[in-house]
Amino acid sequence: MTSQHTQTSRYWLMKSEPGECSIDDALAFENSTVPWVGVRNYQARNFMRDAMQVGDGVLFYHSSCAEPGIVGIARVASTPYPDPTQFDPASHYHDPTSRPDQPRWLLVDVQVIRKTRNLSLPELRAHPALEDLTILKKGNRLSITPVEAVHWQLISKLLSIK
DNA sequence: GCCAACGTTGGC
DNA sequence: GCCAACGTTGGC
Numbered sequence: 376m377t378s379q380h381t382q383t384s385r386y387w388l389m390k391s392e393p394g395e396c397s398i399d400d401a402l403a404f405e406n407s408t409v410p411w412v413g414v415r416n417y418q419a420r421n422f423m424r425d426a427m428q429v430g431d432g433v434l435f436y437h438s439s440c441a442e443p444g445i446v447g448i449a450r451v452a453s454t455p456y457p458d459p460t461q462f463d464p465a466s467h468y469h470d471p472t473s474r475p476d477q478p479r480w481l482l483v484d485v486q487v488i489r490k491t492r493n494l495s496l497p498e499l500r501a502h503p504a505l506e507d508l509t510i511l512k513k514g515n516r517l518s519i520t521p522v523e524a525v526h527w528q529l530i531s532k533l534l535s536i537k
Numbered sequence: 538g539c540c541a542a543c544g545t546t547g548g549c
Numbered sequence: 550g551c552c553a554a555c556g557t558t559g560g561c
Contacts, residue, residue: 438558514541516559
């Protein structure tokens with residue numbers, strides 16, 4: 376019998392600051408597909424590196440803004456590859472300690488499937504069934520978190536998506 | 538702007 | 550390896 380120590384999520388929530396890249400900004404990219412630059416947290420990087428698969432569902436979340444919430448449905452659109460901004464001295468995300476022959480930071484492409492209404496934090500919190508959604512837990516700061524299938528299904532329902 | 542929570546750094 | 554200090558996140 377094979378040992379499966381971790382059950383890999385097929386659904387994710389990814390935070391973006393609308394001042395950096397809003398859902399509308401993402402939709403303006405070719406094929407509504409954006410390179411998810413700027414992740415500088417090892418746990419979030421490892422999700423992209425080790426667990427994400429092309430086609431996985433993504434909840435596009437606006438953070439650090441007036442109305443934080445889920446604003447769109449997207450999908451993982453590439454395998455992981457080095458985040459070019461880590462080597463760009465002009466970038467806010469520049470990491471002078473990362474070497475091109477051993478890139479520290481990775482990204483995946485994310486394709487927006489559709490913009491939705493803003494499913495706000497208070498509305499999410501109003502559903503007891505979403506109590507364990509990582510984004511709703513106290514002190515959560517991770518910019519990429521796995522989403523359980525049951526949570527994905529309920530959120531899809533709340534957004535009137537089949 | 539405040540501040541709780543968390544991650545990272547670095548001296549020891 | 551411990552842990553205090555510091556930096557960042559992100560809701561409010």
